[in-house]
Amino acid sequence: xxxxxxxxxxxxxxxxxxxxxxxxxxxxxxxxxxxxxxxxxxxxxxxxxxxxxxxxxxxxxxxxxxxxxxxxxxxxxxxxxxxxxxxxxxxxxxxxxxxxxxxxxxxxxxxxxxxxxxxxxxxxxxxxxxxxxxxxxxxxxxxxxxxxxxxxxxxxxxxxxxxxxxxxxxxxxxxxxxxxxxxxxxxxxxxxxxxxxxxxxxxxxxxxxxxxxxxxxxxxxxxxxxxxxxxxxxxxxxxxxxxxxxxxxxxxxxxxxxxxxxxxxxxxxxxxxxxxxxxxxxxxxxxxxxxxxxxxxxxxxxxxxxxxxxxxxxxxxxxxxxxxxxxxxxxxxxxxxxxxxxxxxxxxxxxxxxxxxxxxxxxxxxxxxxxxxxxxxxxxxxxxxxxxxxxxxxxxxxxxxxxxxxxxxxxxxxxxxxxxxxxxxxxxxxxxxxxxxxxxxxxxxxxxxxxxxxxxxxxxxxxxxxxxxxxxxxxxxxxxxxxxxxxxxxxxxxxxxxxxxxxxxxxxxxxxxxxxxxxxxxxxxxxxxxxxxxxxxxxxxxxxxxxxxxxxxxxxxxxxxxxxxxxxxxxxxxxxxxxxxxxxxxxxxxx
Amino acid sequence: xxxxxxxxxxxxxxxxxxxxxxxxxxxxxxxxxxxxxxxxxxxxxxxxxxxxxxxxxxxxxxxxxxxxxxxxxxxxxxxxxxxxxxxxxxxxxxxxxxxxxxxxxxxxxxxxxxxxxxxxxxxxxxxxxxxxxxxxxxx
Numbered sequence: 001x002x003x004x005x006x007x008x009x010x011x012x013x014x015x016x017x018x019x020x021x022x023x024x025x026x027x028x029x030x031x032x033x034x035x036x037x038x039x040x041x042x043x044x045x046x047x048x049x050x051x052x053x054x055x056x057x058x059x060x061x062x063x064x065x066x067x068x069x070x071x072x073x074x075x076x077x078x079x080x081x082x083x084x085x086x087x088x089x090x091x092x093x094x095x096x097x098x099x100x101x102x103x104x105x106x107x108x109x110x111x112x113x114x115x116x117x118x119x120x121x122x123x124x125x126x127x128x129x130x131x132x133x134x135x136x137x138x139x140x141x142x143x144x145x146x147x148x149x150x151x152x153x154x155x156x157x158x159x160x161x162x163x164x165x166x167x168x169x170x171x172x173x174x175x176x177x178x179x180x181x182x183x184x185x186x187x188x189x190x191x192x193x194x195x196x197x198x199x200x201x202x203x204x205x206x207x208x209x210x211x212x213x214x215x216x217x218x219x220x221x222x223x224x225x226x227x228x229x230x231x232x233x234x235x236x237x238x239x240x241x242x243x244x245x246x247x248x249x250x251x252x253x254x255x256x257x258x259x260x261x262x263x264x265x266x267x268x269x270x271x272x273x274x275x276x277x278x279x280x281x282x283x284x285x286x287x288x289x290x291x292x293x294x295x296x297x298x299x300x301x302x303x304x305x306x307x308x309x310x311x312x313x314x315x316x317x318x319x320x321x322x323x324x325x326x327x328x329x330x331x332x333x334x335x336x337x338x339x340x341x342x343x344x345x346x347x348x349x350x351x352x353x354x355x356x357x358x359x360x361x362x363x364x365x366x367x368x369x370x371x372x373x374x375x376x377x378x379x380x381x382x383x384x385x386x387x388x389x390x391x392x393x394x395x396x397x398x399x400x401x402x403x404x405x406x407x408x409x410x411x412x413x414x415x416x417x418x419x420x421x422x423x424x425x426x427x428x429x430x431x432x433x434x435x436x437x438x439x440x441x442x443x444x445x446x447x448x449x450x451x452x453x454x455x456x457x458x459x460x461x462x463x464x465x466x467x468x469x470x471x472x473x474x475x476x477x478x479x480x481x482x483x484x485x486x487x488x489x490x491x492x493x494x495x496x497x498x499x500x501x502x503x504x505x506x507x508x509x510x511x512x513x514x515x516x517x518x519x520x521x522x523x524x525x526x527x528x529x530x531x532x533x534x535x536x537x538x539x540x541x542x543x544x545x546x547x548x549x550x551x552x553x554x555x556x557x558x559x560x561x562x563x564x565x566x567x568x569x570x571x572x573x574x575x576x577x578x579x580x581x582x583x584x585x586x587x588x589x590x591x
Numbered sequence: 592x593x594x595x596x597x598x599x600x601x602x603x604x605x606x607x608x609x610x611x612x613x614x615x616x617x618x619x620x621x622x623x624x625x626x627x628x629x630x631x632x633x634x635x636x637x638x639x640x641x642x643x644x645x646x647x648x649x650x651x652x653x654x655x656x657x658x659x660x661x662x663x664x665x666x667x668x669x670x671x672x673x674x675x676x677x678x679x680x681x682x683x684x685x686x687x688x689x690x691x692x693x694x695x696x697x698x699x700x701x702x703x704x705x706x707x708x709x710x711x712x713x714x715x716x717x718x719x720x721x722x723x724x725x726x727x728x729x730x
Contacts, residue, residue: 375654379681380608383702387614390706394621407617414610 019256026067026254033059034247038240049235050097057243060250061090067253075133079253081126082209085119086249092116109177117177120184127191127209134206136198141326148319149193149282152289154186155312159293161185161224168228181220188217197282205255212248215241275327286320289313351531355543358536370429377421385414431481439477440464440504443484447502450488456498459488463504468511476548476568480504480513483541487515487564490537495519495562509570518561527554541566599626600717603644605637605663606630606652606679615650618706624714634658638666641674647717650709651696653680653687661687665694675720677712 037056044052064086068079092115099106106112136142162182169178195210219241226232290313388411395404426432433442440461447459472480484502491497497519505512531539542552545566556562602625606612612630619625629644631637635658641649649667653660664676677698678691688699697716700709 375681376608379702380611383681384608384610384614386702387611387618387706390710391614391618391621394618398621403621 022070023254023256026063026070027251030060030063030067030247030251030254033063034243034250038243041235041239041243053235053239054094054097057090057093057246060246061086064250064253067250070254071256072253075130078126078129078133081129082123082249083126085122085126086246088115088122089119109174113177113180117180117184120187123213124187124191127213128194130206130209131191131194131199134203135200136194137200138198141323142198144319144323144326145197145279145282146190146193148286148316148323149197150186150190151312151319152286152316153189153193155293155309155316156289157182157185157189157221158312159309161221161228164228165224181224185217185220188213188220192217196278203255205252208248208252208255210248212245212252215244215248217241219245279323283320283323286316289316347528351539354531355536355539359540359543362540370425373425378418378425381414381418381421385411385418388414430478434474434477434481438464439468439472439480442481443502443504446481446485446488447500450492450500454492457491457500458498459500459502461502461504468504468506472511472568476511479544479548480511480566480568483544483566484513484515486537486541486544491515491517491519491562493537495521497561507567511568513566513568514563516561516563521556521558521560521562523558524554524556538564598721599624600648600714600721601626601628601644601646602648602650602713602717603627603629603631603637603641603646604650605634605641605655605660606650607632607655608652611652618710619713622710622714625710625717634660634663637663638670641667642670645671647675647720648713649674649676650679650713651676653678653682661691661694661696664691664696668695673720675716677709677716679709 033056037052037060040052041049041056061083064083068076068083072079092112095104095115096106096112162179165178165182166175169175191213192210195206199206219238222238222241223232226238232238293309293313388407392404392407392411395401395407423432431442433445437445440463444461447461451457451459487502488500491500495517497517499518501514501516503512503514503516505514527538530536538554541564545552545568548568550566550568553565553567554562555565602619604612604615604627606615609632612632616627616630619627628646629640631640633655637649637651637655637660638658649664651660651664655663658666660678660680664678667674667676672695676696677700678688678696679700679702680687681702683699683701691699698712700712
């Protein structure tokens with residue numbers, strides 16, 4: 001299926017991730033053996049019951065190996081550890097039931113306890129390696145939750161089962177063995193807690209392993225309790241827990257998803273610290289375990305467990321408090337981060353508004369200045385010329401030809417002067433030099449004018465050439481020209497530079513304008529305060545290039561000059577022909 | 592143009608543009624019925640010159656440094672209600688015209704008007720002023 005193919009490409013599995021005929025066959029065998037075995041076991045009686053038990057669990061163990069070697073070749077180690085543990089337990093059961101065939105008899109404790117106990121560490125180790133291959137929570141929160149739950153549960157197992165079983169045992173060896181079983185149960189509990197708390201996803205195979213462990217744990221605990229109370233009946237409903245252990249573990253390897261090595265540990269859980277209902281119930285359980293332990297002590301009549309019970313309770317409470325403290329800490333950190341982000345946002349908003357206001361004012365002032373220029377120069381001069389022409393007319397009427405002739409000459413001179421005035425005004429609005437010589441030529445002129453105005457400053461304009469001049473939109477061209485002018489004005493005002501270099505280059509199709517000076521420079525961290533202090537030059541240039549979708553980079557250091565780099569992306573550039581021709585490489589010195 | 596019965600119309604030009612002052616003076620000098628008796632380059636100077644020379648007609652620019660034309664006209668008319676003032680401006684703003692009118696300014700001419708019309712207005716206003724000291728009701 002296309003969907004599966006896609007997921008395969010995105011997340012290449014180390015093992016098969018889809019149900020195939022083979023998967024179905026092995027899983028089907030497991031289900032069949034489990035179902036038939038369980039049915040026969042609970043319907044039969046006498047020694048046949050034992051035979052049915054040993055046969056069905058043996059077959060399930062074989063199926064487990066079949067599944068492992070068929071489907072888990074790429075990940076054999078953890079599965080063989082789990083299977084090895086189960087095999088060890090199976091051998092113990094086999095010897096216990098059929099040892100007499102070989103003339104073997106076992107006391108208590110014996111080799112069989114060793115085989116039986118080996119199951120717990122082997123299975124636990126295998127499951128933990130399996131878990132590490134999945135996307136698990138690895139932070140302090142998850143660790144605390146796992147430890148809290150395990151310690152609290154372990155404490156309950158210890159108080160309710162462990163101490164009593166150990167006390168009931170006769171002799172040192174028997175006492176140690178009796179205490180080791182609950183310890184093994186704590187290991188199983190730790191795996192179950194880890195699956196519940198740390199696993200971010202729910203892979204079928206891993207859940208089947210957990211189901212097997214849960215069955216084993218429940219049967220162990222209940223049977224231990226019943227043995228202490230003297231109510232345990234072999235072949236009863238409690239045994240189903242162990243049957244479930246075989247069913248779960250033998251089915252697990254043939255579950256396709258469980259083989260996926262989803263190594264997503266880099267994925268970040270943003271709600272790691274959040275108190276979900278599940279995590280709250282962990283804390284509740286841990287807190288409730290304290291009174292439960294006290295009750296257990298009363299019931300168990302176990303003086304030796306008092307210190308452990310108190311210490312354990314204190315540890316559990318401390319762990320729970322630690323988890324709450326972590327949550328608090330995270331909340332505070334998040335709040336601080338939020339406040340900082342908010343302050344930054346407000347600041348940037350203010351800067352932007354201030355800049356916009358300033359830009360608007362600049363535009364309005366520019367208009368006012370141009371209007372005043374038109375009023376003061378062309379309008380007045382043209383009105384004066386009107387008076388002169390009227391005077392010429394009157395002079396001619398009165399026959400004063402000389403006066404008329406002189407005045408006409410004056411009128412012609414002044415008309416020419418007015419044309420120059422209007423032309424200058426036009427240059428200020430849209431520099432014709434941009435149309436005549438292109439951006440590079442215009443910037444070259446601006447550099448030359450700047451150098452002429454500032455003694456001892458050398459301005460070098462480099463770059464330009466073919467593609468740049470011909471292909472910029474007029475507004476982009478004007479913006480870059482204004483930026484160059486503003487950068488020069490800034491240098492004139494603040495930099496105290498003696499060399500200025502302006503470069504215009506085509507970088508991967510983008511136009512890049514760089515203005516570098518060897519002046520006094522400034523600390524980059526001071527830049528944020530420029531707008532607030534009324535220095536709008538840099539921000540204005542940044543805004544101007546940003547309005548065209550471009551970007552500005554500022555490099556500066558006190559005493560090491562300043563470099564401003566403006567980059568205008570490719571898509572702003574015009575595809576229409578512009579009537580001026582490319583200038584070729586420019587390397588003019590404006591000084 | 593008719594001949595002035597009381598002699599040439601005496602004119603003061605108040606304008607910050609030296610080109611305008613020179614050109615207008617040259618034009619009015621060519622016209623036999625007018626005589627430019629004084630000039631001022633801003634409103635403050637204009638008030639002084641007008642109140643001192645008491646011309647028949649004042650040609651007053653609107654936008655000038657130190658004191659604008661309308662304020663200068665107002666000060667002149669407060670001191671000398673009989674002054675005949677013609678506003679001559681590049682701006683034709685209705686509210687400014689109304690304001691000037693309310694102070695008793697006699698006319699409001701735009702600088703884009705043909706100069707002959709300005710001359711005719713000056714002569715007409717000047718002759719009326721010479722015949723009758725009473726202020727005109729309208730421009």
